[in-house]
Amino acid sequence: MIYRILAINPGSTSTKIAVYDNEKQLLVKSIEHKVKELEKYDTVQEQFEMRKEGVLKVLKENDIELDSLSAIVGRGGLLPPVKSGAYLVNDEMIERLINRPVLEHASNLGAIISYEISKNLGINAYIYDSVSVDELTDVARLSGVNGMDRECLSHALNSRAMAIKYAKDNNKRYDELNLIVAHLGGGITLSIHENGKMVDIVSDDEGPFSPDRSGKVPCKKLIDRCFSGNYTHKEMLKIIRGNGGIYSYLGTVDVREVEKMINEGNKNAKLVHEAMTYQIAKGIGELATVVLGKVDAIILTGGIAYSSLITENIRKRVEFISDVCVMPGENELEALSKGILRVLNKEEEASVYRESILTKS
Ligand SMILES: Nc1ncnc2c1ncn2[C@@H]1O[C@H](COP(=O)(O)OP(=O)(O)OP(=O)(O)O)[C@@H](O)[C@H]1O
Numbered sequence: 050m051i052y053r054i055l056a057i058n059p060g061s062t063s064t065k066i067a068v069y070d071n072e073k074q075l076l077v078k079s080i081e082h083k084v085k086e087l088e089k090y091d092t093v094q095e096q097f098e099m100r101k102e103g104v105l106k107v108l109k110e111n112d113i114e115l116d117s118l119s120a121i122v123g124r125g126g127l128l129p130p131v132k133s134g135a136y137l138v139n140d141e142m143i144e145r146l147i148n149r150p151v152l153e154h155a156s157n158l159g160a161i162i163s164y165e166i167s168k169n170l171g172i173n174a175y176i177y178d179s180v181s182v183d184e185l186t187d188v189a190r191l192s193g194v195n196g197m198d199r200e201c202l203s204h205a206l207n208s209r210a211m212a213i214k215y216a217k218d219n220n221k222r223y224d225e226l227n228l229i230v231a232h233l234g235g236g237i238t239l240s241i242h243e244n245g246k247m248v249d250i251v252s253d254d255e256g257p258f259s260p261d262r263s264g265k266v267p268c269k270k271l272i273d274r275c276f277s278g279n280y281t282h283k284e285m286l287k288i289i290r291g292n293g294g295i296y297s298y299l300g301t302v303d304v305r306e307v308e309k310m311i312n313e314g315n316k317n318a319k320l321v322h323e324a325m326t327y328q329i330a331k332g333i334g335e336l337a338t339v340v341l342g343k344v345d346a347i348i349l350t351g352g353i354a355y356s357s358l359i360t361e362n363i364r365k366r367v368e369f370i371s372d373v374c375v376m377p378g379e380n381e382l383e384a385l386s387k388g389i390l391r392v393l394n395k396e397e398e399a400s401v402y403r404e405s406i407l408t409k410s
């Protein structure tokens with residue numbers, strides 16, 4: 050049986066789409082959105098029509114008939130905590146993403162666009178491994194302030210896909226391994242996968258800084274700055290997410306550019322580069338304690354994992370814990386599509402989204 054799956058991954062400046070016949074990629078395309086064009090919209094939700102039309106146009110240009118599609122999958126956005134794997138998109142999920150998303154994020158449009166296209170075709174729309182996948186254990190949930198539990202927002206899609214791929218490549222099952230995955234992209238999140246469950250993470254405000262995010266910062270200094278009267282709420286958020294991390298030190302979010310600066314003798318660039326890898330290694334060390342050090346492998350993935358300077362600096366600090374496996378880049382479209390193929394092949398079940406009860410369909 051051949052299933053044709055459309056995968057949609059809306060990012061901050063692009064909407065990436067791909068079409069697969071089972072595992073065979075028929076089409077992949079990144080629809081770029083110019084900053085000037087996006088500035089016309091006050092909210093991410095308002096970009097829906099424009100992005101949906103872009104997707105439909107690309108399908109038409111590439112002779113992909115809408116009625117040849119078996120299912121559509123969008124990158125799952127900032128929902129309240131959900132389980133890993135697939136969810137069927139329903140009205141309740143759409144209402145949440147349009148009116149009350151946990152955070153405004155382009156990925157919130159993944160489900161919305163998929164649902165809208167699927168409705169007219171009479172096929173299912175899904176999300177897979179949303180940013181808000183939460184499999185934290187109870188003990189991992191406490192933050193240290195009563196009433197302020199930790200949040201589990203991570204690059205779950207790529208991280209789980211790489212962990213599953215690592216297991217397959219090594220003739221093992223995902224649920225028989227303990228794996229630490231470091232997703233090293235524009236944002237950095239680290240996760241520990243214990244016997245097939247992502248039981249803890251180091252999120253992008255708890256651990257290493259990244260190209261554009263601050264990571265963990267000194268709480269008291271942050272509070273002082275918030276109440277200094279010099280910044281709005283929005284400006285403070287931008288300081289830690291968007292203008293934080295490497296950008297705040299060096300004015301770029303491009304690690305390749307940082308490495309060029311280093312090669313040209315820029316000592317500050319070298320220090321910042323080293324500090325980021327040092328913090329990533331510390332985060333990996335922290336997660337190793339979750340499984341009492343019994344880690345089968347440490348996986349380094351995401352765009353930054355293309356840098357051997359980065360991966361070697363991390364390796365030398367963490368290889369005492371376990372083997373380090375470098376799986377650079379991310380293939381979120383493939384991860385989305387393969388996840389839904391497993392659902393269509395009945396190897397996995399899709400959950401039904403309910404605000405309070407998350408049940409298997
Ligand atoms: N060959 C390379 N060497 C070093 N860094 C690289 C290389 N290729 C990409 N990068 C860096 O990877 C980062 C972007 O990674 P990636 O594309 O995974 O992130 P993203 O998709 O924009 O964000 P996120 O991963 O948070 O969703 C940039 O800092 C970029 O400079």
Ligand SMILES: CCCC(=O)O
Nearest residue numbers: 180202203204236238
């Ligand atoms: C919150 C981490 C996920 C992302 O930024 O895409």
